[in-house]
Amino acid sequence: TKAIYCESIANPGGIITDVEALSSIAKSAGIPLIVDNTTASPYLIRPFEWGADVVIHSATKFLGGHGNALGGVIVEKGDFDWLADSEKFPIIATPCESYHGLNFAEVFGKDGPVAEMFGTKGKTGMAFAIAARALGLRDMGACISPMNTFLIQMGIETLHVRMERHCANATALAEFLNQHPKIEWVKYAGLESDPGYKLHQKYCPKGAGSLFTFGVKGGYEAAKTVVDSVQMFSLVANLGDTRSLIAHPASMMHSQLGDEAKKTLGAPPDCVRVSVGIEEIEDIIADMDLALSKL
Ligand SMILES: Cc1ncc(COP(=O)(O)O)c(C=O)c1O
Structure with a gap:
């Protein structure tokens, strides 16, 4: 098992997940808790405060809010230690051949040079978000359109x-x-x-x-x-x-x-x-x- 994945308010039944309980299981297993917070939105539930490591949203839903733009969001809390078990997370925590041996966790993780540059060394990094973005873009071309970004940002204001x-x-x-x-x-x-x-x-x-x-x-x-x-x-x-x-x-x-x-x-x-x-x-x-x- 590499991660626990759940929704904060589960679709279709509107069932509210006990995120704190899941987070303590994930922590004891040394794996991240990934929470799809689409149905709650950050206005109703803030999963990081209950122990989530990564929060994702379909911005197509409440964030945009008007059913007129497709998009998604990945937010990383940034203090998960991917290097503690690099065999479990090879994509993030071992050298990536197609990026000339770059190790995402070493470079972008909480103890790496990028965190140092941002003044968050030892606290927060962005290895998961950078790997998801770079590899997703490389392999599938995932890139939001400017118009969708504009509509979703307008939506978030309300x-x-x-x-x-x-x-x-x-x-x-x-x-x-x-x-x-x-x-x-x-x-x-x-x-x-x-x-x-x-x-x-x-x-x-x-x-x-x-x-x-x-x-x-x-x-x-x-x-x-x-x-x-x-x-x-x-x-x-x-x-x-x-x-x-x-x-x-x-x-x-x-x-x-x-x-x-x-x-x-x-x-x-x-x-x-x-x-x-x-x-x-x-x-x-x-x-x-x-x-x-x-x-
Ligand atoms: C809870 C939840 N997460 C994610 C998605 C995926 O959304 P999208 O269509 O924006 O990729 C959906 C779509 O129905 C959803 O209901």
């Missing part, structure tokens, strides 16, 4: 305002669904009755995010009817848009999996996933109510 509204709207919609007679279950850590509520209070007291799932009475076909009947929600697999989005994982993103795997991953046949937008909550609830009235 992240805090959007996230507050996303969370308030998600809570109100979850409460509405939780008492609706056509709904079997609601899985949202922002509800006091949810098993994840305590983790929400610990890791993201400002809000449990805007992504959650619910089960529709009537199973697969009923869930499909709901996602096909909404008028304001967009039926797409994306999340983290200012507009409310809806999906039926069992027939869309998770359709290639068997029934057991779908259930384990929180995407059973009756499950509908929403990424609640920042529209007026009355409009969001009215649209959902209309769709449920078709059942």
Whole structure:
């Protein structure tokens, strides 16, 4: 095992991960904890404060926020010791032939000359981020376009305002669904009755995010009817848009999996996933109510 990889708020079910517990396992095994913080955004959860070593984001989602630009972010805390077990991390911690024998961890790590130049020697380096960027660019040409960068940076300026509204709207919609007679279950850590509520209070007291799932009475076909009947929600697999989005994982993103795997991953046949937008909550609830009235 080379790393532990998790999401801070897991997609599709909005389940909040106990990052601190995972970090203590990773530390005792001498491996990094990599946290995909896409669904929470840095406004809700700051994984480094709970022991993560690397944080990644699909900036396509909440950071950009408007569903109009593709991009991604890798942030490295910088104090992981890759050289302590260089055999385990050969790409970063042994000489790289195609870069004339450069050892990323020695040169860009926390004890190397680059950290010394930046005045962070012994504390923080950037070996993982530099290796990911240089090798990804070399092997796959991964390079964000200037327009996407501009749109994502513009989006980040309003992240805090959007996230507050996303969370308030998600809570109100979850409460509405939780008492609706056509709904079997609601899985949202922002509800006091949810098993994840305590983790929400610990890791993201400002809000449990805007992504959650619910089960529709009537199973697969009923869930499909709901996602096909909404008028304001967009039926797409994306999340983290200012507009409310809806999906039926069992027939869309998770359709290639068997029934057991779908259930384990929180995407059973009756499950509908929403990424609640920042529209007026009355409009969001009215649209959902209309769709449920078709059942
Ligand atoms: C949690 C999470 N991380 C990463 C990604 C990948 O995002 P992108 O499409 O920007 O590569 C997705 C996409 O759905 C996601 O939901």
